[in-house]
Amino acid sequence: MSDLFETPPVRIGVALVVLCVLIAAGFYLVSIFRDYAAEDQDDSSDVLSKLEEMHRKGDISDQEFRTIKARTHRPPAGTHSIDDSTSSDGSSPNPET
Numbered sequence: 001m002s003d004l005f006e007t008p009p010v011r012i013g014v015a016l017v018v019l020c021v022l023i024a025a026g027f028y029l030v031s032i033f034r035d036y037a038a039e040d041q042d043d044s045s046d047v048l049s050k051l052e053e054m055h056r057k058g059d060i061s062d063q064e065f066r067t068i069k070a071r072t073h074r075p076p077a078g079t080h081s082i083d084d085s086t087s088s089d090g091s092s093p094n095p096e097t
Contacts, residue, residue: 051072
């Protein structure tokens, strides 16, 4: 019986089975971690209400409030939430105007 495990094909087969079990265990652990991390994320309405509360208390400035709100609440693709008539330095994007 011990001669059976000494042959190369059987050793390769056992190694492949062990490798498959380790890979399956890895996928299982990653899925558990991802589910745990997903549960920790706040709902977007909760985040917005906390942000508004911080703004009311004066913990963040008006500019910080607008910046965070713009970054966390992206509009659907194809729509613009920021006025495109001026660039970040206040100048007009079209040199003709």
